[in-house]
Amino acid sequence: xxxxxxxxxxxxxxxLARSAHEGQTDKAGRPYAEHLAAVAxxxxxxxxxxxxxxxxxxxxxxxxxxxxxxxxAEAALPQEVKDMVLALTKRPGEPLxxxxxxILATPGAVLVKEADLAHNADPVRLSVLDAPTRDRLTAKYAxxxxxxxxxxx
Numbered sequence: 001x002x003x004x005x006x007x008x009x010x011x012x013x014x015x016l017a018r019s020a021h022e023g024q025t026d027k028a029g030r031p032y033a034e035h036l037a038a039v040a041x042x043x044x045x046x047x048x049x050x051x052x053x054x055x056x057x058x059x060x061x062x063x064x065x066x067x068x069x070x071x072x073a074e075a076a077l078p079q080e081v082k083d084m085v086l087a088l089t090k091r092p093g094e095p096l097x098x099x100x101x102x103i104l105a106t107p108g109a110v111l112v113k114e115a116d117l118a119h120n121a122d123p124v125r126l127s128v129l130d131a132p133t134r135d136r137l138t139a140k141y142a143x144x145x146x147x148x149x150x151x152x153x
Contacts, residue, residue, distance in 0.1 A: 017057040020066035028128040042115030055084035062089045100147035
């Protein structure tokens with residue numbers, strides 16, 4: 001068992017996430033770290049724990065190949081953070097129903113996904129995308145919210 005004092009601090013997790021996603025941009029061409037910061041802040045504002053905030057910083061790291069599964073496993077993070085990150089990692093070809101079931105089954109993960117969806121569905125962010133992409137993503141985010149039982153966009 002790892003001594004809790006040896007876990008990365010939230011500031012260290014942020015630095016790790018920013019470094020791992022260095023050079024990546026979102027669909028609108030913005031630095032990817034802006035999305036991570038918005039999701040982490042959304043989790044904090046929703047009353048999320050430090051572990052949930054850490055998971056927010058890392059929620060896309062494995063999915064986006066910023067960190068490997070092995071790097072995540074070796075990171076000095078509580079198991080609950082690793083579990084949330086892996087639950088939030090969409091697998092290629094995975095049906096939304098399986099993905100959302102895994103999130104629902106993982107303590108703390110729904111709140112992180114709620115903050116992620118809120119930022120992804122922000123009308124300002126969506127407005128810079130072409131209409132077909134915007135419509136596709138809006139429908140996808142609504143479907144995920146429905147499957148997770150999240151009532152507010």
